[in-house]
Amino acid sequence: MSFFALGVNHQTASVELRERIAFNPERLSEVLSTQNHNPDLHDMVVVSTCNRTEVYAMAENADMVLDWLARSNGIDVKQLLNHVYRYENADAITHLMRVASGLDSLMLGEPQILGQVKTALSLAKDAHVVSPHLNRIFDYVFYAAKRVRSETAVGSHAVSMGYAVAQLALQVFSQPEKLTVMVVAAGEMNSLVAKHLAEMGVAKVLICNRGHERAEKLAQEIAHRVDVEIIPFHQLAENLYRADVISSCTGSLHQVISFNDVKTALKKRRYQQMLMVDLAVPRDIDSKVENLDGVFLYGVDDLQTVIEENLAQRRQAAVEAEVMVNQLATQLMTRQKVREAGSTIQAYREKSQEQSQQELALAMERIQAGEDASQVMQEFSHRLTQKLLHPTSILLREAAQAEDPTHFEWLQENLDHIFEQERKPKAVK
Structure with missing residues (x-):
């Protein structure tokens, strides 16, 4: 499952096409309310303004989102293909941050778009089509847009x-x-x-x-x-x-x-x-x-002279804002990877605990049956170690056989570092 951003805006589509795939709040609420029964696409936010219609969704692939956008507006997918842009994961998050910050607007730095994105999220929540994971992405995007607004001058000069x-x-x-x-x-x-x-x-x-x-x-x-x-x-x-x-x-x-x-x-x-x-x-x-x-x-x-000067200042500030958006998007992706790693570690720990209990139960049965306790415990330790190290051994072997050696080198260096830390004597408290 990936995070996708897919849509059209003032740069890619004519007014006529944008009108055909635009949603007003009432129709959008109605359309979204049917999505929570869709097993393939039920985690999404739709931003629809006079200058853009965009779908932000968790889905298996972008075609699924594109098909939904076309079908919901009663038009052929082929009519959208040459006008739709699509982004995935890190690129999708960066795009959403640029939109919410006013960096992708017809009028650079416009403040209204952030409120429009927040309204879009609210409508999707009311329709029960926003998962906690998607909600966390939007929360972080709002935090990023606020920082862009407060820490750069991209929206501080009058340009209308x-x-x-x-x-x-x-x-x-x-x-x-x-x-x-x-x-x-x-x-x-x-x-x-x-x-x-x-x-x-x-x-x-x-x-x-x-x-x-x-x-x-x-x-x-x-x-x-x-x-x-x-x-x-x-x-x-x-x-x-x-x-x-x-x-x-x-x-x-x-x-x-x-x-x-x-x-x-x-x-x-x-x-x-x-x-x-x-x-x-x-x-x-x-x-x-x-x-x-x-x-x-x-x-x-x-006024036009003032506006031109201010627009130039906004463009200059936008360079700084773009750098900030890229950094914040990278931070969010890192947080997501850490969160995903946490769930993987938890699953690995639970599996290891299950294997440990199985081996321990087997060892206790053998001891109660009269076998030598010392021999049983040695075999228990060996069998459990083999089971626990089996996944790591497979990963190291596959990394060593891969065409790109950097992954194996990274694993080897970090394992050596961990073992070195373990060998160091613990400080006495």
Whole structure:
């Protein structure tokens, strides 16, 4: 039984193919719940996001996992063959660590993937398809991802517009919990801005959008984290003074925030500083606003420069992170080998104990039958020694006959070392 990682991602498959083999949580729970009755494949975790679908499983071979992935999505295995990557044991663990750490993401160092992997494990546990052994692998992977995050800078620099705006707010204002944020338009870009700032703990988010439906949708997505208020678009100017941070991205052909609007807002705020971010092209905010004392105005080009610099820093940090991941994967494999060796040693001890009891019982019968006790015990010692050394002798003989002599040399050197340690006199306590 081996540990396999098998799947497709944004680098190996088109959006159309990824859509065909994607799982939403409800369907994944349903599919996994049938796996605990499958004698061949019942120990697995499935990670499915917009950029990847991957199966992590204990199985006899990778084809078994591939067949399951194709069958579960009603497609021919041949359609996946040219797009699927597969890893086994140490390579599979390394891949999973890279995924959980954000090193394999479309956006290098993205933090969301770790939570998605944890959710995938939770769904698999609920479906009772995670063995203690597989669970230990994932626990160690989460430990590795946490170390990568905390000990390298791979995720510490803003590399998306939404995150960059949030980081700017932290640089301009020292107490995010007191901030009121206004997003002008509730499209994809400003939705990310609102979500990042909500996660950072701002006090309130004002959503100003032309249509109420999209504003309401965004409000529902962040209301569990922050106080939210929806403002009609025609009331934008008269509410500007309420916002410490304003992010605008309307797609309008004309400016929606004028110099006079901001000047009036500043006066109402008694000239408390404002951070204004214009993510729109053409621009939403009158560029003369940057001449007003107390206003920090940033445009798309300003943020893009910051993002490019930060991405370069992430790439540099990723080199260090890759080294760490390889080291941690090796450590996990070593732990697993030690654990497996422990079970083998236990089985060997139990077998030896059984042989010892059998030989002892035979010796006692002979002594009770009147045979010479000294002779019986000598034969008991000889027979037991032969039985106990038989497996070791076979291994040494096979190692000596192998084409590669290094295994025999390793066994010989270590046995000599053990015998040398045994010959040393024990210290008197």
